Amino acid sequence: NAGVTQTPKFRILKIGQSMTLQCTQDMNHNYMYWYRQDPGMGLKLIYYSVGAGITDKGEVPNGYNVSRSTTEDFPLRLELAAPSQTSVYFCASRLAGGERTQYFGPGTRLTVL
Amino acid sequence: GQQLNQSPQSMFIQEGEDVSMNCTSSSIFNTWLWYKQDPGEGPVLLIALYKAGELTSNGRLTAQFGITRKDSFLNISASIPSDVGIYFCAVIQGAQKLVFGQGTRLTINP
Numbered sequence: 001n002a003g004v005t006q007t008p009k010f011r012i013l014k015i016g017q018s019m020t021l022q023c024t025q026d027m028n029h030n031y032m033y034w035y036r037q038d039p040g041m042g043l044k045l046i047y048y049s050v051g052a053g054i055t056d057k058g059e060v061p062n063g064y065n066v067s068r069s070t071t072e073d074f075p076l077r078l079e080l081a082a083p084s085q086t087s088v089y090f091c092a093s094r095l096a097g098g099e100r101t102q103y104f105g106p107g108t109r110l111t112v113l
Numbered sequence: 114g115q116q117l118n119q120s121p122q123s124m125f126i127q128e129g130e131d132v133s134m135n136c137t138s139s140s141i142f143n144t145w146l147w148y149k150q151d152p153g154e155g156p157v158l159l160i161a162l163y164k165a166g167e168l169t170s171n172g173r174l175t176a177q178f179g180i181t182r183k184d185s186f187l188n189i190s191a192s193i194p195s196d197v198g199i200y201f202c203a204v205i206q207g208a209q210k211l212v213f214g215q216g217t218r219l220t221i222n223p
């Protein structure tokens with residue numbers, strides 16, 4: 001198993017540009033999550049999904065959109081990039097029920113100039 | 114939103130020393146987690162605590178779930194260079210959300 005994979009690893013955007021951060025997991029996990037981590041801080045939840053077709057907002061959803069058309073993929077969309085969205089973005093997944101361990105991807109470092 | 118207060122924010126120690134860090138909250142939580150994050154990587158779960166008063170070990174790491182369910186601590190014994198990184202406490206809020214502390218950055222002098 002590759003676990004949770006994220007692409008790209010790094011990206012620089014201009015203000016107002018849009019992009020999609022990709023996240024894929026091959027562990028057949030129902031639940032998937034997107035977090036952002038600002039310098040020197042812990043992770044904050046942006047959006048999450050409990051299964052294909054179901055998504056919900058986390059703590060900091062403004063400026064982002066998500067979709068979950070398959071169990072494996074959970075892309076995060078930025079429509080109008082702003083400097084405040086400069087951050088490292090982590091995707092995570094876990095099984096439904098039982099132990100609630102979330103497994104994290106390696107992250108995407110995004111800079112908006 | 115819910116805040117976890119993690120301390121210290123950073124630690125500079127000599128190789129071989131023991132390390133202790135803790136995390137407190139104003140609210141009660143039923144699960145406490147400790148993660149480690151290496152540079153350029155996502156967090157990796159070290160220890161999960163599910164029961165108040167529980168003391169759990171994972172090699173040189175020991176973590177305890179406070180009896181009040183409002184705090185937890187993590188100890189690392191006989192530190193080695195690969196222990197360098199950022200350690201985060203986290204709690205599960207509601208059914209889904211992980212809430213993280215601000216992290217403790219550990220630096221080890223050889």
